Amino acid sequence: MSDDNLVIEAQGLEKNYGSTRALAGVDLAVTAGSILGVLGPNGAGKTTAVRILTTLALPDKGWARVAGYDVVKEAQAVRRRIGVTAQDATLDLALTGRQNLVMIGELSGLRRKTSKVRASELLERFELSEAADRVVKGYSGGMRRRLDLAAGLVTRPPVIFLDEPTTGLDPTSRARMWDVIRELVADGTTLLLTTQYLDEADQLADRIVVIDHGRVIAQGSAAELKAATGGARLEATIAEANPAAVRALAPLVEGRVHVSADGRRLRAAVRSQSGLASAVVRALDEAGIAVDDVEVRQPSLDDVFFALTGRDESEPNADETDQELDESNHDRADRGRAGSAARAASVPGSSGFGVAGGVGRQDTHRLALRALGNEDDEDEEVTA
Numbered sequence: 001m002s003d004d005n006l007v008i009e010a011q012g013l014e015k016n017y018g019s020t021r022a023l024a025g026v027d028l029a030v031t032a033g034s035i036l037g038v039l040g041p042n043g044a045g046k047t048t049a050v051r052i053l054t055t056l057a058l059p060d061k062g063w064a065r066v067a068g069y070d071v072v073k074e075a076q077a078v079r080r081r082i083g084v085t086a087q088d089a090t091l092d093l094a095l096t097g098r099q100n101l102v103m104i105g106e107l108s109g110l111r112r113k114t115s116k117v118r119a120s121e122l123l124e125r126f127e128l129s130e131a132a133d134r135v136v137k138g139y140s141g142g143m144r145r146r147l148d149l150a151a152g153l154v155t156r157p158p159v160i161f162l163d164e165p166t167t168g169l170d171p172t173s174r175a176r177m178w179d180v181i182r183e184l185v186a187d188g189t190t191l192l193l194t195t196q197y198l199d200e201a202d203q204l205a206d207r208i209v210v211i212d213h214g215r216v217i218a219q220g221s222a223a224e225l226k227a228a229t230g231g232a233r234l235e236a237t238i239a240e241a242n243p244a245a246v247r248a249l250a251p252l253v254e255g256r257v258h259v260s261a262d263g264r265r266l267r268a269a270v271r272s273q274s275g276l277a278s279a280v281v282r283a284l285d286e287a288g289i290a291v292d293d294v295e296v297r298q299p300s301l302d303d304v305f306f307a308l309t310g311r312d313e314s315e316p317n318a319d320e321t322d323q324e325l326d327e328s329n330h331d332r333a334d335r336g337r338a339g340s341a342a343r344a345a346s347v348p349g350s351s352g353f354g355v356a357g358g359v360g361r362q363d364t365h366r367l368a369l370r371a372l373g374n375e376d377d378e379d380e381e382v383t384a
Helices: 046-053 075-079 097-107 112-125 141-151 171-186 198-204 222-229 244-252 276-286 301-309 320-338 361-371
Strands: 006-017 020-031 035-039 061-066 082-085 159-163 190-194 207-212 215-220 233-238 254-259 265-269 291-297
Touching: 006 046, 006 190, 020 035, 020 046, 020 061, 020 190, 020 207, 020 215, 035 046, 035 198, 046 061, 046 159, 046 190, 082 141, 097 112, 097 141, 112 141, 141 171, 171 190, 171 198, 190 198, 198 301, 207 222, 207 301, 215 222, 215 301, 222 301, 233 244, 233 276, 244 254, 244 265, 244 276, 265 301, 276 291
Parallel strands: 035 190, 035 207, 082 159, 159 190
Antiparallel strands: 006 020, 006 061, 207 215, 233 265, 233 291, 254 265
């Protein structure tokens, strides 16, 4: 992999929040026009890595570059070249969808006429034209997420960070977001995607990095990670938790039998062979254990994740809550030391990112009034 082709790169990123080590030496590399999927349990360090790469937090050790610029020494240059969709949409609910996008364009330094044209283009692309002049407070969750992603694209950034962009969306809205993401990459955009959904990474990512306890524990394409996991997988669901189930299955599987938190679901690697499912049912029946379901299949990313971390993706690290509280306090201090733009000068939809060199609080208020139609300085350009 040529360094000249890397748009996002990081080496040895470390970050501590009090006594919690959020990152313990993370390396990342994303080539131009590709998607890197970042997976990990809740609290594993995914969002901390994104905060550093997008200039919202300073690393304790290590370095990172985005679009060729150092995220600490050249933070303003990085901000001008990235779009960000955070876990929670940060749109102004009192404005319409169109007003949100126009205001973001002006805060980013675009003329109002240009901002209006760009807003219309994005509303059409994200299938929001019919709702463009309705206040965002009345949008569905899926509509807000699409508008939030559109907000990050107003300035046509070459690099986009998507932090769990489809969390909480229904299947139809997720599919729409997937289509938009594919279109962005087809246009040459580089994306880093964190996600709770393993099927999402399987569908979208060119390469996948798995982070656990602040370290990269595996990386490769989805096919490479699945192949490394081994052969077929057995998953048996029993009517009631019973410790004897593990002993009953032991002669039929290879390696350890993993048991879910409620004790009813058992998973293990197996050597695929004719009649295996029937043999599993017989073994459990002979142990006096009622069986609800037995499945033998090829490995999925769920199996990869479970084999690597020993738990489901949704199971958090024990220190997750404390880490989140520490992150909030430490990152505020980081942003102050780095001289990043104040919250009032942030672009809605970009979760606290400074806009094109920073805009003052009075400018933000004035532009909001203009988005609502209360000012008419049509051709005035906001400069950083």
